[in-house]
Amino acid sequence: xxxxxxxxxxxxxxxxxxxxxxxxxxxxxxxxxxxxxxxxxxxxxxxxxxxxxxxxxxxxxxxxxxxxxxxxxxxxxxxxxxxxxxxxxxxxxxxxxxxxxxxxxxxxxxxxxxxxxxxxxxxxxxxxxxxxxxxxxxxxxxxxxxxxxxxxxxxxxxxxxxxxxxxxxxxxxxxxxxxxxxxxxxxxxxxxxxxxxxxxxxxxxxxxxxxxxxxxxxxxxxxxxxxxxxxxxxxxxxxxxxxxxxxxxxxxxxxx
Amino acid sequence: xxxxxxxxxxxxxxxxxxxxxxxxxxxxxxxxxxxxxxxxxxxxxxxxxxxxxxxxxxxxxxxxxxxxxxxxxxxxxxxxxxxxxxxxxxxxxxxxxxxxxxxxxxxxxxxxxxxxxxxxxxxxxxxxxxxxxxxxxxxxxxxxxxxxxxxxxxxxxxxxxxxxxxxxxxxxxxxxxxxxxxxxxxxxxxxxxxxxxxxxxxxxxxxxxxxxxxxxxxxxxxxxxxxxxxxxxxxxxxxxxxxxxxxxxxxxxxxxxxxxxxxxxxxxxxxxxxxxxxxxxxxxxxxxxxxxxxxxxxxxxxxxxxxxxxxxxxxxxx
Amino acid sequence: xxxxxxxxxxxxxxxxxxxxxxxxxxxxxxxxxxxxxxxxxxxxxxxxxxxxxxxxxxxxxxxxxxxxxxxxxxxxxxxxxxxxxxxxxxxxxxxxxxxxxxxxxxxxxxxxxxxxxxxxxxxxxxxxxxxxxxxxxxxxxxxxxxxxxxxxxxxxxxxxxxxxxxxxxxxxxxxxxxxxxxxxxxxxxxxxxxxxxxxxxxxxxxxxxxxxxxxxxxxxxxxxxxxxxxxxxxxxxxxxxxxxxxxxxxxxxxxxxxxxxxxxxxxxxxxxxxxxxxxxxxxxxxxxxxxxxxxxxxxxxxxxxxxxxxxxxxxxxxxxxxxx
Numbered sequence: 001x002x003x004x005x006x007x008x009x010x011x012x013x014x015x016x017x018x019x020x021x022x023x024x025x026x027x028x029x030x031x032x033x034x035x036x037x038x039x040x041x042x043x044x045x046x047x048x049x050x051x052x053x054x055x056x057x058x059x060x061x062x063x064x065x066x067x068x069x070x071x072x073x074x075x076x077x078x079x080x081x082x083x084x085x086x087x088x089x090x091x092x093x094x095x096x097x098x099x100x101x102x103x104x105x106x107x108x109x110x111x112x113x114x115x116x117x118x119x120x121x122x123x124x125x126x127x128x129x130x131x132x133x134x135x136x137x138x139x140x141x142x143x144x145x146x147x148x149x150x151x152x153x154x155x156x157x158x159x160x161x162x163x164x165x166x167x168x169x170x171x172x173x174x175x176x177x178x179x180x181x182x183x184x185x186x187x188x189x190x191x192x193x194x195x196x197x198x199x200x201x202x203x204x205x206x207x208x209x210x211x212x213x214x215x216x217x218x219x220x221x222x223x224x225x226x227x228x229x230x231x232x233x234x235x236x237x238x239x240x241x242x243x244x245x246x247x248x249x250x251x252x253x254x255x256x
Numbered sequence: 257x258x259x260x261x262x263x264x265x266x267x268x269x270x271x272x273x274x275x276x277x278x279x280x281x282x283x284x285x286x287x288x289x290x291x292x293x294x295x296x297x298x299x300x301x302x303x304x305x306x307x308x309x310x311x312x313x314x315x316x317x318x319x320x321x322x323x324x325x326x327x328x329x330x331x332x333x334x335x336x337x338x339x340x341x342x343x344x345x346x347x348x349x350x351x352x353x354x355x356x357x358x359x360x361x362x363x364x365x366x367x368x369x370x371x372x373x374x375x376x377x378x379x380x381x382x383x384x385x386x387x388x389x390x391x392x393x394x395x396x397x398x399x400x401x402x403x404x405x406x407x408x409x410x411x412x413x414x415x416x417x418x419x420x421x422x423x424x425x426x427x428x429x430x431x432x433x434x435x436x437x438x439x440x441x442x443x444x445x446x447x448x449x450x451x452x453x454x455x456x457x458x459x460x461x462x463x464x465x466x467x468x469x470x471x472x473x474x475x476x477x478x479x480x481x482x483x484x485x486x487x488x489x490x491x492x493x494x495x496x497x498x499x500x501x502x503x504x505x506x507x508x509x510x511x512x513x514x515x516x517x518x519x520x521x522x523x524x525x526x527x528x529x530x531x532x533x534x535x536x537x538x539x540x541x542x543x544x545x546x547x548x549x550x551x552x553x554x555x556x557x558x559x560x561x562x563x564x565x566x567x568x569x570x571x572x573x574x
Numbered sequence: 575x576x577x578x579x580x581x582x583x584x585x586x587x588x589x590x591x592x593x594x595x596x597x598x599x600x601x602x603x604x605x606x607x608x609x610x611x612x613x614x615x616x617x618x619x620x621x622x623x624x625x626x627x628x629x630x631x632x633x634x635x636x637x638x639x640x641x642x643x644x645x646x647x648x649x650x651x652x653x654x655x656x657x658x659x660x661x662x663x664x665x666x667x668x669x670x671x672x673x674x675x676x677x678x679x680x681x682x683x684x685x686x687x688x689x690x691x692x693x694x695x696x697x698x699x700x701x702x703x704x705x706x707x708x709x710x711x712x713x714x715x716x717x718x719x720x721x722x723x724x725x726x727x728x729x730x731x732x733x734x735x736x737x738x739x740x741x742x743x744x745x746x747x748x749x750x751x752x753x754x755x756x757x758x759x760x761x762x763x764x765x766x767x768x769x770x771x772x773x774x775x776x777x778x779x780x781x782x783x784x785x786x787x788x789x790x791x792x793x794x795x796x797x798x799x800x801x802x803x804x805x806x807x808x809x810x811x812x813x814x815x816x817x818x819x820x821x822x823x824x825x826x827x828x829x830x831x832x833x834x835x836x837x838x839x840x841x842x843x844x845x846x847x848x849x850x851x852x853x854x855x856x857x858x859x860x861x862x863x864x865x866x867x868x869x870x871x872x873x874x875x876x877x878x879x880x881x882x883x884x885x886x887x888x889x890x891x892x893x894x895x896x897x898x
Contacts, residue, residue: 055689081691091681095591107580108690150686277773284777288785299793302824303803306795309817310807323807326799338792345784353773364769452769453673454594460776461601464662469608472654476616478609479657480841483788484797495619574676574768 005032008158008190009054014063016049016214023049025214027063031207033157036184036191038201038222040239041211047194048088050211051160054192055085068157081110084151084189088163090143094136098146101135102153109154121153124186125179141172148179152189159183161193165200173197177204198235210242217246260376264384268358269391275357281350282396288342289400293407296335303327332412333420336404336427337485337524343431344467344511345483347396351435352459354392355442358385360455363446382443382562386555389439393432401428427521433547434514438463440554447561451573470509474502488519506539510550513543577692581700582707585674589708592673598666599712605662606719609654614728617651620644647855648730649739649848652720656844659716659747660837664783666712667751668775670705671758676768694889701759702752702881709751713744738859739847746847746870749877750840754779756880760887783837790832795821811853836876839869 009031016024024046031037041047052058054065056076064071070078092101099118106114122128127145135143144164151159161180165173177200183189195201201208201222208225210218220228229238272278307325314322362368371381404424409415416424442459449455468479476498481487506512517540518524589595624644631640678684687697717740724730732740758775765771795818796803804814818825832838843866849855854862863870 055685057685057688077691077693080689083689085685085689087682087685089682090686092683093677093681104580104584105686105690107575108577108687108692110691112575277770280774280777284781295789295792298824299798302793302821303795303798306803306817306821309820310809313813313817314807326803326806341788345788346780349776349780360769453669453676453772456772457594457597457669460665461597468658468661469605472612473608476612478654479661480787480791483784484791486792486798495615495622497615498619574673574680
């Protein structure tokens with residue numbers, strides 16, 4: 001089944017060093033079209049570094065990655081035409097209205113006739129009536145909606161979300177989950193999401209990967225994971241189990 | 257038991273010396289202190305030689321009425337006159353940054369809510385900051401004083417007399433007061449402004465007004481000409497416009513008061529004085545009183561502002 | 575719409591809504607007015623002094639010794655304006671450059687722009703174009719004020735050549751301010767901490783705009799006495815050069831120090847065009863450019879170098895991510 005699916009993100013031997021510090025070690029990963037991939041890991045594991053490299057904001061030290069068969073290093077503009085990105089804790093231009101923010105970013109994505117597109121995307125996200133308010137007056141949840149809006153307005157193939165639930169209340173988290181699922185189902189956008197919230201991963205993601213000190217120590221579908229670790233009560237237990245296995249297997253450096 | 261003021265002051269002092277930008281500005285100031293003695297000595301020797309060459313040249317051309325040497329008996333201390341410029345130019349900016357950063361740092365890092373949730377009043381906190389700033393500037397001025405003393409002795413080849421050392425100390429004491437004024441202005445706007453850049457920029461604009469604009473209005477000297485220590489005692493144009501402006505504005509121009517008092521202390525007044533010694537003494541006394549008033553006003557301004565400051569406000573803008 | 579134009583338009587609109595920029599613009603306008611007024615009163619007092627000395631000379635029968643009448647060259651009223659453009663104009667450039675990057679870095683909108691299908695040079699060019707237009711706006715306002723005060727209030731008519739000289743000075747001022755804009759935005763992106771970046775930029779401004787020119791001026795033998803040492807000795811310009819030729823090492827060192835400073839070079843060309851030194855008064859523009867070609871080339875060279883550096887740095891992805 002997986003073999004017939006198109007690979008949208010392909011990572012081979014991706015490494016990133018900052019001086020002597022190795023943020024990412026020889027990462028190998030494939031994400032298929034239509035997946036919602038949850039990327040888990042402790043603070044400082046290298047998740048944001050991975051996203052920064054895939055969104056062409058950072059150069060890897062070595063290794064190759066392609067998005068929709070375009071090389072991130074050699075064909076970065078083509079890559080950026082096909083991705084949407086929402087970084088963690090974006091504040092936007094607080095003195096501009098939501099419309100003005102979206103208009104500016106949509107134009108930079110190469111769109112013309114942005115007014116209709118903005119109305120369309122806000123309607124899709126069920127977030128109308130706030131276009132002419134300054135973003136500085138928005139709550140965290142409202143800013144996240146604008147964040148999602150700017151990331152999907154140009155109909156990307158892949159959407160990168162870095163800790164999208166950070167700072168949101170339970171209603172905001174639920175709302176965001178529904179939006180992510182809706183984007184994936186109705187628009188067919190593949191989603192790559194960095195997150196800590198294991199409860200959300202279990203409700204949203206189709207595939208998960210676990211990063212530990214720059215090493216990918218686990219990757220499988222959520223379904224298989226729950227079957228494999230059927231003795232563990234929750235995804236948190238599974239995650240801690242995987243993490244502990246690695247600590248015990250440090251000498252062998254085996255990948256599950 | 258250490259008072260809370262001391263705790264805040266010590267922390268301020270310690271934190272400053274861990275900041276790369278403060279160290280950079282301090283190094284620039286110290287380097288210029290050392291350099292100023294050399295520049296003063298080099299310029300003095302060169303101009304004496306230039307005068308002698310000029311006299312030779314005029315004599316060869318048969319000119320009998322040769323103007324007297326305006327550089328006879330230049331006092332040793334006057335080779336430090338460039339320090340006057342470096343204090344009001346670099347020193348005041350350094351002080352401004354120190355004062356500004358003292359509060360902006362805490363605002364930026366978000367620790368103010370934590371500090372004010374401890375058993376310390378806002379006034380105590382700001383007093384502690386003021387004491388910390390004072391101790392830092394005192395150290396900076398003291399280092400500069402020692403460097404000036406040693407470099408003068410090294411270059412002139414002999415020790416300064418006790419009177420000269422006293423005058424040099426007086427110069428640095430007045431410099432400390434001048435620097436404190438700008439540090440308090442920096443501190444005030446750090447509390448008052450809602451953006452980091454504007455918190456630094458408004459004091460810089462005030463600095464430009466005090467350093468260049470007010471002196472330009474009262475002396476007609478162009479801004480860059482004001483940076484030449486030889487122009488401190490330059491004659492003002494004979495014009496009612498300037499005389500009226502001098503009367504109204506000059507007492508409040510602290511940079512001019514500072515420069516004039518400093519040039520007297522460093523025996524650097526080489527200009528043409530058209531006003532009496534008594535008038536000079538009176539003007540300088542008034543200037544000194546106004547300088548102290550500026551210091552007191554800016555200090556109490558910060559204390560007043562901190563009481564109004566809301567530590568639960570949104571984070572600092574760019 | 576072309577992304578360069580989109581970005582440029584946003585930069586322009588952001589700045590004119592920004593309090594900082596408005597304060598600085600108002601400030602430079604105020605300083606322009608003050609400088610010209612002070613200069614005109616200064617000239618008035620020189621004329622008054624001249625009339626008094628003529629009366630005295632006539633009264634003692636020394637009419638042969640009456641010096642020539644002080645000549646009025648309207649452009650010489652702008653010396654203070656140039657001084658303020660050196661100081662505040664540089665600050666305007668610095669603040670624009672800093673804010674151009676700081677607002678994006680601080681709010682993480684830089685990542686949003688960079689993840690768009692745009693080439694880095696296009697993003698940089700958009701920012702440069704937008705901020706260039708801002709600098710030109712400021713200088714246009716300064717130019718209008720100059721014209722209004724000197725020609726409107728002062729009832730002086732600029733000759734076509736004076737008008738042309740003024741335009742060249744404003745153009746040189748634009749290049750000067752653009753240099754500081756580029757330097758500031760490059761340092762703001764490459765230094766991790768934004769507050770540190772601002773202080774370092776101001777330290778550079780202090781050294782090259784104020785300290786180095788001040789050292790050069792202080793070391794100048796002619797500046798050791800208010801009013802000029804050689805004038806007090808009644809030494810003509812040619813003689814002055816002959817005397818100073820005997821101190822070539824000192825003068826070469828002093829001159830070399832001044833020439834490191836872009837500000838000093840900008841000042842020399844501007845003063846030559848303004849006719850601050852009498853030998854340039856009434857001189858043909860072509861001849862002034864001939865004399866000043868080194869200073870003009872240096873200014874252009876520095877600007878090109880810093881712009882290239884800006885493109886290189888901002889295209890380097892390792893500099894982009896960071897900030898507090």
